[in-house]
Amino acid sequence: MNTEPILPQPSRAGGLYTPVVIHQGIAYVSGQLPRMNNELQFPGRVGADIDLATAREAARLCAMQALATLDRELGGLGRVIRLLKLTGYVACTEGFRQQPAVIDAASEYFNEVLGPRGAHARSAIGVFALPHGAAVEVEITVAVRE
């Protein structure tokens, strides 16, 4: 990361949980929805209401929220050692098979912003429904300097 990324306003937690928990150098970041100014963007199911390109925008916005939330917690992304794991959930129709192409937009963003520190293990899953009708949810685990 050579320049500071432009991050959105991190969203409020949508329940009785904590946005980020850090323990022994590992940051557990709560699942992020595609929100801008706390408003859900691109709701719907991929393959029905929204297409692949829109789903990718949603995934990228989830990734932006994840880093914005982490940035606020850490006081800057300079303390990030390495993104370890990303789990990407895609709300989709039964026949939809391109979950990896959707979640690649989140992976791309992490690689863009964090450079080599952004390389991560990943699982991509197609699910039935996500909170508030979101199309994508992204969760990350990150190694950080305490």
Next chain:
Amino acid sequence: MNTEPILPQPSRAGGLYTPVVIHQGIAYVSGQLPRMNNELQFPGRVGADIDLATAREAARLCAMQALATLDRELGGLGRVIRLLKLTGYVACTEGFRQQPAVIDAASEYFNEVLGPRGAHARSAIGVFALPHGAAVEVEITVAVRE
């Protein structure tokens, strides 16, 4: 936690896995279903067979099972340093959007029993089907004193 919580009998593992694995101060607790005396409670899909209030009872029971399982492994919850991460899966209909309200009942229970040690990162996901027709499944990762 000022008084010892009343915990249910922890359920038997429903497969070829271990209820809790502890390594370097992190306890990985297997996904818990809403069971009482090894019998599944509140089966069904939220939005169809069961309503939000019942789903919340199911989520709370999953959380009780998770702590009961951990308590048995640790010989007491005094060794819990901090709940780190909760993943909550809700078996629901396509239109159901209140997964966070369901999983909040689990979060609430952890906060009740563990106090400040119960604050946790979280993801809530709506899925198609859960083992044995359960409405909710809750999985936790916990920092513990070894």
Next chain:
Amino acid sequence: MNTEPILPQPSRAGGLYTPVVIHQGIAYVSGQLPRMNNELQFPGRVGADIDLATAREAARLCAMQALATLDRELGGLGRVIRLLKLTGYVACTEGFRQQPAVIDAASEYFNEVLGPRGAHARSAIGVFALPHGAAVEVEITVAVRE
């Protein structure tokens, strides 16, 4: 593990992620599909297109891919200290309830190959759709000697 297991060729990553990330003695292995020579095997949904026995073959193949991927990264499974956590996703019909029986085939394989080091915590989830139409996806977290 008394003899070296026969492992398949590990598959290529199907997106912009890293097959295995290792940090502080923990290996995060990306979600594995049932692939042989990079070709998806046993596609479909359990309960509709494929039956329990076939789904179990798929789960076992996911587990083989997970160990093959880890073996390549570590230069041998001798560096494995302990399997910590397995998350198993089963693409299934609404009425299907035997996700644990499917994922048991993966657990069985890990226990077979790793012996006591293969005992693990687990969650089994029924989902709507998996990448490329896979019937099963298996993700593991493993303690390793660095």
